[in-house]
Amino acid sequence: MAHADGGEAGDDILAMRGITKTFPGVNALQDVNLTVRRGEIHAICGENGAGKSTLMKVLSGVYPHGSYQGDISFDGEPCRFAGIGDSEARGIVIIHQELALCPQLSIAENIFLGNEQTSGRRRFFGKGLVDWNRTNHEAARLLERVGLPENPVTPIADLGVGKQQLVEIAKALSKRVRLLILDEPTAALNDEDSAHLLDLVRGLRDEGITAVIISHKLNEVLAIADRVSILRDGRMIGTLDPSAEDVTEDRIISGMVGRDLEHRFPPREPAVGEEVLRVEDWTVHSPTQHDRVVVAGAGLTLRRGEIVGLAGLMGAGRTELAMSLFGRSYGTGISGRLYKDGREIQARSVREAIRHGIAYATEDRKRYGLNLIEDIKRNVSAAGLPRLARRGFVDGNEEYRVAEGYRREMNIKAPDVARETGKLSGGNQQKVVLSKWIFTDPDVLILDEPTRGIDVGAKFEIYTIINRLADEGKAILLISSELPELIGMCDRVYTMAAGRITGEVARADATQERLMHLMTKDKEGERVP
Incomplete structure (x- = not known):
């Protein structure tokens, strides 16, 4: 892997050196170095939890100076940076995957929110009144620049x-903006919208605006990026230059995933x-954009006695699929067929799903x-109260x-079940969640990221519990962002x-590289090498 320090010295607009960021019990970034050259599109790749977004939050001031170790130089x-306002004042702007727009306000109001276009003549509490003609005129100019033919007064809620x-x-x-940071900009977009956005980013680069893109879509990364940096487990693995090296999706994936799987699972x-x-x-x-399909024709x-994994990158639709199956607790316009023990069932509410032996x-x-x-007692009984009722009373x-x-x-570590649940560790809280759903005596147990945010020892205990449930005959759907966990x-x-099921892999054939290939497929029917 070339340039392990994140790049060679040159006309760099950004240099991040020795960046270390910790959270309670988690080392999110460890001595990360990154340089970005002026006027380039620089991609950052890594698995979920690798530290990509954390690094960009450090850069943009979301995590202010003093909350991390290391140095940042810009120009x-x-x-x-004490906050995001400081970084924006220098021309560093981050666009998060979860868009920070107010749906009830107009396009123009959103564009200039916090940066209002004022008349400067009449004063009100020390500020000029908003000049709406100027606001809408400037917004129209910016919309033309990004290729969006919409009226500036259109509410955001009316846009896809x-x-x-x-x-x-x-x-x-x-x-x-001088340095634009885009966090998974095409994760929720269709092919046409993705192509338009990437063309726009290329055009901005040609105008002299530097861009950093976080993306899991490796075909897009190779199509647009001048250089690619790879993070794994909070460490910078290295930076690749596609123009100078034979950089392929396989090479990026091998940098993203190489972990030891031994002795981690019972x-x-x-x-x-x-x-x-x-x-x-x-x-x-x-449920909010009724024309947008988040799960498309899925089947499984x-x-x-089987543990079945569901792998996918952020925005793939895993949680949406799981919640929609569990009593349609997510989504609208749901269609398809659900069979339990060979018989088609209707689970149109959480209560019906539980009655059919499905838990989430x-x-x-x-x-x-x-x-x-x-307390623990009330949480454990919450989903199964009818099993405890006697003549209408618990x-x-x-x-x-x-x-x-x-x-x-x-093995919930608490002196008794009167212990307040919020005072338990993450691993013990997860055991309470599992207890709650096991008490409903389900045949199907959907576990969505069951080991997220808990330490290695607690993970092993959760794995042991999952294995025991499978041995008891439960059918388990395990959703996880950690490929080693699924394998x-x-x-x-x-x-x-x-939103589509792109593959089914038997345990004997499951490798991180193969799963990552399937998880980064954009078009149905695309073959895996």
């Missing part, structure tokens, strides 16, 4: 996500039984999986007995990209 001058991306770029241009001899769940032609539309099967453990346990101010003694049984069985735990792995 040859040291920078110590592709057009919203262009509004974000127009907003950046209004701030006299042994298991699978005993796979009959099919318990079948999903056919499952299609889901966005689960068997008793969310990826966001703190927000949706647990009531953090309640049997408190039985509730305590059940929760205490799970505390011991799952180490699953009997089969489905891959998703752009």
